[in-house]
Amino acid sequence: MIRAAIVGGTGYTGVELLRLLANHPQVDLAVITSRSEAGMPVADMFPSLRGRVDLCFTEPDTKTLAACDVVFFATPHAVAMKSMDELLQHDVRVVDLSADFRVKDIPLWESWYGCKHEAPHWVDKAVYGLPEINREAMRTAQLVAAPGCxxxxxxxxxxxxxxxxxxxxxxxxxxxxxxxxxxxxxxxxxxxxxxxxxxxxxxxxxxxxxxxxxxxxxxxxxxxxxxxxxxxxxxxxxxxxxxxxxxxxxxxxxxxxxxxxxxxxxxxxxxxxxxxxxxxxxxxxxxxxxxxxxxxxxxxxxxxxxxxxxxxLVKGASGQAIQAMNIMFGLDECAGLNVVPLSP
Amino acid sequence: MIRAAIVGGTGYTGVELLRLLANHPQVDLAVITSRSEAGMPVADMFPSLRGRVDLCFTEPDTKTLAACDVVFFATPHAVAMKSMDELLQHDVRVVDLSADFRVKDIPLWESWYGCKHEAPHWVDKAVYGLPEINREAMRTAQLVAAPGCxxxxxxxxxxxxxxxxxxxxxxxxxxxxxxxxxxxxxxxxxxxxxxxxxxxxxxxxxxxxxxxxxxxxxxxxxxxxxxxxxxxxxxxxxxxxxxxxxxxxxxxxxxxxxxxxxxxxxxxxxxxxxxxxxxxxxxxxxxxxxxxxxxxxxxxxxxxxxxxxxxxLVKGASGQAIQAMNIMFGLDECAGLNVVPLSP
Amino acid sequence: MIRAAIVGGTGYTGVELLRLLANHPQVDLAVITSRSEAGMPVADMFPSLRGRVDLCFTEPDTKTLAACDVVFFATPHAVAMKSMDELLQHDVRVVDLSADFRVKDIPLWESWYGCKHEAPHWVDKAVYGLPEINREAMRTAQLVAAPGCxxxxxxxxxxxxxxxxxxxxxxxxxxxxxxxxxxxxxxxxxxxxxxxxxxxxxxxxxxxxxxxxxxxxxxxxxxxxxxxxxxxxxxxxxxxxxxxxxxxxxxxxxxxxxxxxxxxxxxxxxxxxxxxxxxxxxxxxxxxxxxxxxxxxxxxxxxxxxxxxxxxLVKGASGQAIQAMNIMFGLDECAGLNVVPLSP
Amino acid sequence: MIRAAIVGGTGYTGVELLRLLANHPQVDLAVITSRSEAGMPVADMFPSLRGRVDLCFTEPDTKTLAACDVVFFATPHAVAMKSMDELLQHDVRVVDLSADFRVKDIPLWESWYGCKHEAPHWVDKAVYGLPEINREAMRTAQLVAAPGCxxxxxxxxxxxxxxxxxxxxxxxxxxxxxxxxxxxxxxxxxxxxxxxxxxxxxxxxxxxxxxxxxxxxxxxxxxxxxxxxxxxxxxxxxxxxxxxxxxxxxxxxxxxxxxxxxxxxxxxxxxxxxxxxxxxxxxxxxxxxxxxxxxxxxxxxxxxxxxxxxxxLVKGASGQAIQAMNIMFGLDECAGLNVVPLSP
Known part of the structure; x- marks a missing residue:
């Protein structure tokens, strides 16, 4: 089983990762962090997960995250970049759902996002996680930047x-x-x-x-x-x-x-x-x-x-991030993603 | 594998049965009937099922249905009752999602539904399919009347x-x-x-x-x-x-x-x-x-x-019908029903 | 023409008063206050009013309000009560859309609203503005408490x-x-x-x-x-x-x-x-x-x-408040309220 | 007062004409026709008009229509064209909300609408009713083709x-x-x-x-x-x-x-x-x-x-049709159209 962590789990991409990972046959969801909600059971914030996710939100902590196999960042932009140096020196892989590592041109990124990029060296190493284009490169990537919606x-x-x-x-x-x-x-x-x-x-x-x-x-x-x-x-x-x-x-x-x-x-x-x-x-x-x-x-x-x-929230965010994880870890690319669309 | 058929699959409870059965690990969806759409691929009517359900609608036919293990009726009221005599002489079990076999008092049923009941003898034998009340009786029922929403x-x-x-x-x-x-x-x-x-x-x-x-x-x-x-x-x-x-x-x-x-x-x-x-x-x-x-x-x-x-459409119809089938066939009651609610 | 003022015009009951008063044949909308938006044209916040309301939000000011014939309070509870003593010594009439003067039992009000009532003597004098019950009393009221929705x-x-x-x-x-x-x-x-x-x-x-x-x-x-x-x-x-x-x-x-x-x-x-x-x-x-x-x-x-x-927002708030004003000033009770419902 | 008739009043553009005309100061709504609903009070079909429109639907009848000053056609395409010869020999003016007289190129119209045009000579005489382009021509038009949405x-x-x-x-x-x-x-x-x-x-x-x-x-x-x-x-x-x-x-x-x-x-x-x-x-x-x-x-x-x-339904249909009527009859162009947008 792959041990997975989610950083910043209180938003919509966070709950969506939880929804999908709860049914992933090869993932053990181990950690979900939230500075503001540390201690609260996840299912109290998201009653849709009652009976399916038993975790509580915890304070983010590098040691705990580094002990996982994969860490998903479901944070606003300019958060994940601050943690990469410390986190990625460990044998852990990261899928960042935010915008921090998507744009290769640092000054361009900085002009659009209005702040200095704090991990430009990781931008180069990050693989842009659109499987239809980059599947091969994703297999061996330590850091995948999941595309925007x-x-x-x-x-x-x-x-x-x-x-x-x-x-x-x-x-x-x-x-x-x-x-x-x-x-x-x-x-x-x-x-x-x-x-x-x-x-x-x-x-x-x-x-x-x-x-x-x-x-x-x-x-x-x-x-x-x-x-x-x-x-x-x-x-x-x-x-x-x-x-x-x-x-x-x-x-x-x-x-x-x-x-x-x-x-x-x-x-x-x-x-x-x-x-x-x-x-x-x-x-x-x-x-x-x-x-x-x-x-x-x-x-x-x-x-x-x-x-x-x-x-x-799925192919445009959390589903694609899980697809990336499946590719990175050599799993069936569709594992955990077999949800049939809800219609009507 | 349990071979399942759906009679009347073009409505919302029909597509919902399909959505759920497509992921049921012990069900082989064999037949789906629709008089009006016979010949049409199900996924043409419901593009949400593209890649997941390959069946075409067929004309309803007792012989084909009787060759299945379970038949779901997702028809309007006063349809299923017409088929029971013929169908249930075979070794097949039925979950009726319509109102035909829910009310034991035949004159009362007839006054509310405005037509004569054509299979009153099956009303007695039918088990009302609310597992929280009738689970034991459902295990051995040949005909389960799934409750209304x-x-x-x-x-x-x-x-x-x-x-x-x-x-x-x-x-x-x-x-x-x-x-x-x-x-x-x-x-x-x-x-x-x-x-x-x-x-x-x-x-x-x-x-x-x-x-x-x-x-x-x-x-x-x-x-x-x-x-x-x-x-x-x-x-x-x-x-x-x-x-x-x-x-x-x-x-x-x-x-x-x-x-x-x-x-x-x-x-x-x-x-x-x-x-x-x-x-x-x-x-x-x-x-x-x-x-x-x-x-x-x-x-x-x-x-x-x-x-x-x-x-x-789920606990109020198709999900409860599948829960009934799971009980009738001694399967894990939750098989095929592990969908995590979609929220937001 | 009746000169009208609105205190707290940035919420939904505020814009609704504006929508209706803009077509009232006997009202001159003279003042609309908002502490937070003072100086901003009303139509910048509510583009639906472009070309129909030319006012800017102003700081609330008793002198200016007292120079009007009628003042509508479209404020949260516990705001209007603070202004009544000063305002109502002038020859001005007030329709309060908030909860401050609706409940006659002061301790009961205080227990539900969680604060001390600062103008209990005005509660007695206030007329509850449901015309279907209190039309006569409303005609001569200086202060009308418009009912909740x-x-x-x-x-x-x-x-x-x-x-x-x-x-x-x-x-x-x-x-x-x-x-x-x-x-x-x-x-x-x-x-x-x-x-x-x-x-x-x-x-x-x-x-x-x-x-x-x-x-x-x-x-x-x-x-x-x-x-x-x-x-x-x-x-x-x-x-x-x-x-x-x-x-x-x-x-x-x-x-x-x-x-x-x-x-x-x-x-x-x-x-x-x-x-x-x-x-x-x-x-x-x-x-x-x-x-x-x-x-x-x-x-x-x-x-x-x-x-x-x-x-x-109309009979449950701003429309009923205007109906109250019409009654208080002896106008046609339907003046400004002839809007035909929008359907579909 | 201008006597107005509506042909085909049971759809959404019909009820919208009624909503607006009910408050038009210079229009007397005299006739509203519907073959299928003749005899039914308009307000029974559209309860939003209760107390505001007292008419009943009537069978369409050229004599009655011709006795009006203006007739609005709120019919599907290929209906109005059948009535023009008979109707427009009288001293009545028409605003057609359908597509019949909008396109000057008859074969082009016929190819898109899949039927023969039965009043091509009226297409030439019809004025396309977009006031921002054709205001002058509209003033004297007997037949205005109101633009599509x-x-x-x-x-x-x-x-x-x-x-x-x-x-x-x-x-x-x-x-x-x-x-x-x-x-x-x-x-x-x-x-x-x-x-x-x-x-x-x-x-x-x-x-x-x-x-x-x-x-x-x-x-x-x-x-x-x-x-x-x-x-x-x-x-x-x-x-x-x-x-x-x-x-x-x-x-x-x-x-x-x-x-x-x-x-x-x-x-x-x-x-x-x-x-x-x-x-x-x-x-x-x-x-x-x-x-x-x-x-x-x-x-x-x-x-x-x-x-x-x-x-x-307004500038894209019924409101623009009334604007056309106002122009055709030399009224204030905004008469009956002073509705303030409903927001939220």
Whole structure:
């Protein structure tokens, strides 16, 4: 059994790790830390876990964490980076769900996150944990930076097109929308029920922190430089991310886009290319690690439209982190992730 | 492996059976019937099952069904009763999720359901499938009538009180509320999103079909006759039933209601008595087979308030049906039901 | 024109007063105060008011308030009481939307609200602003205590029954449910979208602050003492309160309950008794000052069920406050309140 | 007083016309027709109108309609066109909320709507009722074709940019999203609460019927031909349309886009250009005739992002139809449309 720890377990990605790990056949959940809630049984904060998770929150402590096989960081950005030097000198592996190790360009990261990076040397060593691109490198990584939710949805949608070189990479538009759980469990007026319900709006239009992460990922798929316009929106629902991706095709209408996508993802356990003419719905992935994708060329014109749907808390966060752990430890990649989506 | 069939698999209890059985370690889902959709892959109708359920809907056919070990009826009322004579002469067992075999008083059933009962002799033989009351009888039953959603939530709440004989049974009030999936997948104006969203209302106030089923169940818990006022309401959410139950206590305020409930349900895998001072929330049972319960005596006056929460499609339907099957076949009662609730 | 001021205009009852007063033909909205937002244009905080309300928030200041004809307090409890002595020595009239002057029994108020009452002498003089009961007294009141949201829904439902003396007042049960806007605009985890959506729960079961206000009101309708069990619930929607009220009838089934309600409310502009067999829906009152009511005697047994629906922010707060102002100033009682409910 | 009739009043645009006209100071609502509901009081179908609309539905009848000053058609497409010859020979004016007279290219209309146009000669005479473009022509029109919901949101967003000639018109992308009321009140499985709640999806990706209407409108704003990719999505909420519009700018970053929009709409009563840095939210227009707009140039790159928000049932349908009527009859353009948005 793999002994696992979670640092910062009181948020939505924390409870989601717990939900999934509680049913993981090869993981023994040993530690979950929270400075603010130390001593409280986890199931008191999350009654959905009653009878399934018996742990109490504890103070974070390097010695205890280092005695585990894997540590998940479900903390806000700029927290995990402070612990890496001390923690990673031990024989322990880390999956960081935060943004600390995703962006390789340190000054760029610092400009978007507004603080100095305290472990830049670990950024180089960190492997970006999108299995569909980096599976091999992940196997041996000591530190995996789990991708952000929007970056997962956008990269998986553009990947076949950019790899095939059949779109103009300088003119990409990613129109995305997320459920409110993406804003986390912090008590903010803008996340209140009465503020979000029956409302739809864009946010972060001048620039969202996921932009550099996405552009870095897309740049890795093509020799030419990409230029992305990325506009996220807030949907009045709890879970789910939907990306509608636009690009200008450089191939004629006879090109078989459907086949391209099906072949690219034929062996991927968590990317599901829908039949031609379908559209992905966030509710068909709810609670699961799937990314469902559809591709269209409306009216046979020169634009391609790719639509992807994931559960922002699973494939967009905790599920993908567990997928990473499974890969790192040579387990069945689907272990603990066999949840069938909850629909309706 | 147990070979299972589902009759009438296109509704919400059907897809829910599929979701749960897909992960059941001892069940081989062999047949799913639908007259209207015969030939269609199940996953085309329910994309949430893509990659998990490979069956196609087939025409219902007694021979095929009789070759299975267990048949679930997820049909509207007055359908299952027509098949019992033919089907149950074979060595097959049935769990009926509909209302056909729940009410023992045939004329009463006929007056509420507005049609003649075509298999009254099977009503007698059917075992009412609430494990918390009937577990022993269920083990050997050939036909189990799975309880309705409201009846489950109401009976589990009143059970300890009536068994203990500490309330006045002639003066019970069950104020219940259900998510919209309880109305099924039929295309009705009253179930439209724009009709249900941002709305709350009572329905069936003069009389709801679950009343005779509930009163029959409650009458079985006490020697005196019960009298129940039952008012269901519609909540703008998809899943979940919440019951708020009122009764007049015949014991003084020193009586330990919390202990009564905890002891009654100590060995029940799917009834969770919350700590004193808590309230059950439907989201803490979403997707799972749990019933969470809390009990209060407000202001130390003479009324007791019991609150129960279940997922109407799981403990209120398909999960309870699978729990019944597990009991009937001597399996681990929790097999296939280890889903951790999805929260948030 | 009546010059009006609002104290504490940044919450949901504040913006709702603004929405309604903006279209009031005889009111000039002169002042709106907020200590925290002084200087900010109201429409910056509430873009729904752009082009309709040009005021900026200002620091509260007695001189400015006293120069108005009417001052609305849309503050949390224990704020308005601190200003009454100074303010009411001037020729100004006050409608307090908070709980400060609703409960006549000062020690009872202090025990529920957990603080000392600082203006008990004004409690006596304050008129409880439920027009359906107190219209005459309101005309000449200098200080009106606008009723709470639940108390409005519950009192209007029991009023005809208690006045007619046809129920047992010692055995009342009010099962109520409110949209999340009732929790206000404060940033609390329990009011987050992802916490409230797809959830239903009771709260305040051991005792809710509206209980003494409701019992006081009901006691005023009957010579016998009432005993009420009051359980509020939270609905995943923004606006609306629904009350389901139970009582034991002392009249036989031939008694015409429908006629009783219709006659009692025949002249009330904002109480709408629905036709027999109907149920009130919160969406049919959304944004309006109406209270819709239906009454049933299920199965002809001895329980009566009354259902009422209001918009918690209108008839349950700001609309009723404006109705009070109209009465106090001898205006058409419906002035500014002609909003047709928004449905769907 | 203007005598008004509504043909086809049982859908959501019908009840919305009723809600608004009920408070219109110069309109006498005389007739509302419905073949299926003739004889039923309107308020029985729409209890939100109780006490405000006393009419009953009647059979449609040309003589009665022709005796009115204005007739609104709130019918599905291909209905209004059948009545125009007979009706418009009388001295009556028509506002058609359906798609029948919006698209000038008859074969194009026929190919998208799948039926023969039965009144092509009236298409020529019809004035497209977007006041921000066609106000003058509308004043004297006998027949106004009220724009579709998406076309309104998209055209108002692109109008300043195309008129100013500062974007490339051959490369437009309109990513739109609508609340579920846009799908109408027909009983369809895809519009059920349990199907739409907690879900987000695109639809009509290969081609949506509003595309030719939008492209026709945009083509009227520029000498060059436009090419639009239009992808609508369904939002789990009742009301509201949000458009996120993308285009490639041909001017450098110093160009003042904010000033362009503010100047273009300075005199428009229902187009509200938000301050720089804002985003429109659908809830800030709910129930009102406003279109709120914001414009951004993310990262100073070459893409412009315009966001517009309207209430699909008001500015996107019934409110805009009343605005048209006001213009046609020389009334105050805002008469009956002074509803302040309902927020929260």
């Amino acid at each position: 929007y970056p997962t949805a956008v990269q998986l949608g553009y990947l076949p097109l950019l790899e095939a070189g059949i779109i103009n990479p300088s003119d990409l538009i990613a129109n995305c929308a997320s459920g409110v759980s993406g804003a986390g469990k912090a008590a903010k007026v803008t996340s209140l029920y009465a503020e979000c319900n029956e409302d739809f709006k864009a946010y972060g239009v001048p620039g969202h922190r996921h932009l550099p992460e996405i552009e870095q990922g897309l740049n890795g798929m093509t020799a030419e430089g990409v230029n992305l316009t990325f506009v996220p929106h807030l949907i009045p629902m709890t879970r789910g991310i939907h990306a509608t991706l636009y690009a200008t095709l450089t191939v004629d209408p006879s090109y078989d886009l459907q086949a391209l996508f099906e072949q690219r993802y034929a062996d991927e356990p968590y990317v599901d290319v829908l039949p031609a003419g379908s559209v992905p719905q966030t509710r068909t992935v709810r609670g699961s690690n799937y990314c469902r994708i559809a591709v269209e060329r409306p009216q046979g014109r020169d634009k391609v439209v790719v639509m992807t749907a994931i559960d922002n | 409201y009846p489950t939530a109401v009976q589990l709440g009143y059970l300890p009180l009536l068994e203990a004989g500490i309330i006045n049974p002639s003066d019970l009030i069950a104020n219940c509320a259900s998510g919209v999936s309880g109305a099924g997948k039929a295309a009705k104006v009253t179930s439209l999103y724009a009709e249900c969203n941002e709305d709350f209302k009572a329905y069936g106030v003069p009389g709801h079909r679950h009343l005779p089923e509930i009163e029959q169940g409650l009458n079985g818990m006490t020697a005196e006759g019960v009298n129940l006022t039952f008012v269901p309401h519609l909540i703008p959410m998809t899943r979940g039933i919440h019951a708020t139950l009122y009764a007049t206590l015949t014991v003084d305020p020193s009586y330990d209601l919390q202990a009564l409930f905890e002891q009654r349900y100590a060995d029940e895998p799917y009834v969770d008595v919350l700590p004193a001072g808590s309230v059950p929330q439907t989201r803490t049972v979403r997707g799972s087979n749990y019933c969470r319960i809390a009990v209060e005596r407000p202001q130390g006056r003479d009324k007791v308030v019991v609150m129960t929460a279940i997922d109407n | 639940y108390p409005t829904a519950v009192q209007l439902g029991y009023l005809p029954l208690l006045e007619a003396g046809i129920i047992n007042p010692s055995d009342l049960i009010a099962n109520c449910a409110s949209g999340v806007s009732g929790a206000g605009k404060a940033a609390k985890v329990t009011s987050l979208y992802a916490e409230c959506n797809e959830d239903f729960k009771a709260y305040g079961v051991p005792g809710h602050r509206h209980l003494p206000e409701i019992e006081q009101g009901l006691n005023g309708m009957t010579a016998e003492g009432v005993n009420l069990t009051f359980v509020p619930h939270l609905i995943p929607m923004t606006r609306g309160i629904h009350a389901t009220l139970y009582a034991t009838l002392t009249v036989d089934p031939s008694y015409d309950l429908q006629a009783l309600f219709e006659q009692r409310y025949a002249d009330e502009p904002y109480v709408d008794v629905l036709p027999a067999g109907s149920v009130p829906q919160t969406r049919t009152v959304r944004g309006s000052n109406y209270c819709r009511i239906a009454v049933e005697r299920p199965q002809g047994r001895d329980k009566v069920v009354v259902m009422t629906a209001i918009d918690n | 998406y076309p309104t949101a998209v055209q108002l967003g692109y109008l300043p940019l195309l008129e100013a000639g500062i974007i490339n018109p051959s490369d437009l992308i309109a990513n739109c999203a609508s609340g579920v009321s846009g799908a109408g009140k027909a009983a369809k499985v895809t519009s059920l609460y349990a199907e739409c709640n907690e879900d987000f999806k695109a639809y009509g990706v290969p081609g949506h019927r509003h595309l030719p209407e939008i492209e026709q409108g945009l083509n009227g704003m520029t000498a060059e031909g436009v090419n639009l990719t239009f992808v609508p999505h369904l939002i789990p909420m009742t009301r509201g349309i949000h458009a996120t519009l993308y285009a490639t700018l041909t001017v450098d970053p110093s160009y003042d886009l904010q000033a362009l929009f503010e100047q273009r709409y300075a005199d428009e009563p229902y187009v509200d250009v938000l301050p720089a840095g804002s985003v429109p939210q659908t809830r800030t227009v709910r129930g009102s005739n406003y279109c709120r707009i914001a414009v951004e140039r993310p990262q100073g790159r070459d893409k412009v992002v315009v966001m517009t928000a309207i209430d699909n």
